[in-house]
Amino acid sequence: MQTRSFMLDVLITHIRQKVDLTDPQAAALQSFFSLRKLRRKQYLLQEGEVCRTLAFVNSGLLKSYLLDDKGTERINLFAFEGWWISDFSSFLNAEKAVLNIDAVQDSELLLITLEDYERLTLEIPVMDRYFRLLYQNSLVTKDYRLIMHNNFTAEEKYLDLLQNQPEMAKKLSHSLIASYLGLSPETVSRIRKKITLR
Amino acid sequence: MQTRSFMLDVLITHIRQKVDLTDPQAAALQSFFSLRKLRRKQYLLQEGEVCRTLAFVNSGLLKSYLLDDKGTERINLFAFEGWWISDFSSFLNAEKAVLNIDAVQDSELLLITLEDYERLTLEIPVMDRYFRLLYQNSLVTKDYRLIMHNNFTAEEKYLDLLQNQPEMAKKLSHSLIASYLGLSPETVSRIRKKITLR
Numbered sequence A, B: 001m002q003t004r005s006f007m008l009d010v011l012i013t014h015i016r017q018k019v020d021l022t023d024p025q026a027a028a029l030q031s032f033f034s035l036r037k038l039r040r041k042q043y044l045l046q047e048g049e050v051c052r053t054l055a056f057v058n059s060g061l062l063k064s065y066l067l068d069d070k071g072t073e074r075i076n077l078f079a080f081e082g083w084w085i086s087d088f089s090s091f092l093n094a095e096k097a098v099l100n101i102d103a104v105q106d107s108e109l110l111l112i113t114l115e116d117y118e119r120l121t122l123e124i125p126v127m128d129r130y131f132r133l134l135y136q137n138s139l140v141t142k143d144y145r146l147i148m149h150n151n152f153t154a155e156e157k158y159l160d161l162l163q164n165q166p167e168m169a170k171k172l173s174h175s176l177i178a179s180y181l182g183l184s185p186e187t188v189s190r191i192r193k194k195i196t197l198r
Helices: A002-007 A009-016 A023-032 A088-093 A114-123 A126-151 A154-164 A166-171 A174-181 A185-197 B002-007 B009-016 B023-032 B088-093 B114-123 B126-151 B154-164 B166-171 B174-181 B185-197
Strands: A034-038 A043-045 A053-059 A062-067 A073-079 A100-103 A107-113 B034-038 B043-045 B053-059 B062-067 B073-079 B100-103 B107-113
Touching: A009 A023, A009 A053, A023 A114, A034 A043, A053 A088, A073 A174, A073 B126, A088 B126, A107 A114, A114 A126, A126 A154, A126 B073, A126 B088, A126 B126, A154 A166, A154 A174, A154 A185, A166 A174, A174 A185, B009 B023, B009 B053, B023 B114, B034 B043, B053 B088, B073 B174, B107 B114, B114 B126, B126 B154, B154 B166, B154 B174, B154 B185, B166 B174, B174 B185
Parallel strands: none
Antiparallel strands: A034 A107, A043 A100, A053 A107, A062 A073, A062 A100, B034 B107, B043 B100, B053 B107, B062 B073, B062 B100
């Protein structure tokens, strides 16, 4: 029990950054989640399966991605500690997932099923507010990324990442960054050289 | 007063499709919104301004878009009746907007300021649930569009629109559709001819 209640600390802290969660509510969270450990490169979800859980990253790092026709990974999201990850469309609509999700590092996840996610927001209504605030930030980020994809050159995309997501630029390999930006590793290398020469 | 309470019907119906709103809560909504009419081509927001309101489309049709270096409109969103529209990042963070929003048809909007949006969710907590459900659907749509942008050919994008957003394909001009898909009008014409010839 000691381990299990410790385990929710990251989540509770994250929730309390956005909303007021009482101690009894925090204690009640435990019944909604289960723990899952993933080793590096292990899958949480594979394309074609139904995504049965929404995952909160308690520790570690995961990525969600599409595999294109050539087998190249097109990164959708990196989820660091304190982030949520899923194939949201598959999770909400019980459809086949188009995304793959795997662990970039050894990771520990808190998983919630759709049924428990709905029960959670009904039994602890402040969680509606938490998810509303979470999704509202996520929409801003996605809008920005969509705009960036449509309008930025390869070099602008890379410089934008360095400036606005320095943590990501520091923690991830060059090939993962290239995949996230929808660029080839060669293009990223070329841009890096060009920047260094300035 | 007759006109004003009629005016909220579209919004109340939309909210009640997602959550239980009591009659007193529905009546209280009135104090949070103001009415704004736009003629076709009139701006709601111009790039560089701060987006002070979130807009619900009571009737009509609006579009939000970026202007690229060449002055070409890159459509971010079409908002039909019953949709919400804003430069969300600008609205939430009081930053300068990167998007322009204008009316594609004569339109009637219900506007809410950030202060009233926050007061609304605090005073009528079920609105947190409403926006949570709204944003969750919006995230699914945006994820899909981001994936589509990264992985679909021009022809696949166009066919996907015909299949999954037939209403949009029917209501919008070819040049607006091209802009929404990030394609040139010439490319869309070429695809349409090719499809017709099959």
